[in-house]
Amino acid sequence: MVDEQDRLRPHMRVFVEGLALHDLAHALPPGAGVNIVQALSGG
Numbered sequence: 001m002v003d004e005q006d007r008l009r010p011h012m013r014v015f016v017e018g019l020a021l022h023d024l025a026h027a028l029p030p031g032a033g034v035n036i037v038q039a040l041s042g043g
Contacts, residue, residue, distance in 0.1 A: 008022075018033075
């Protein structure tokens with residue numbers, strides 16, 4: 001999910017309660033719904 005610099009890889013998206021999360025250091029509230037989406041690529 002993360003690269004060597006602890007950043008999200010380009011095709012990964014994280015949503016907390018339906019809102020895009022861009023900062024992995026962000027604290028999550030108790031019981032928050034988290035979705036992790038990975039885009040598919042290729043030919």
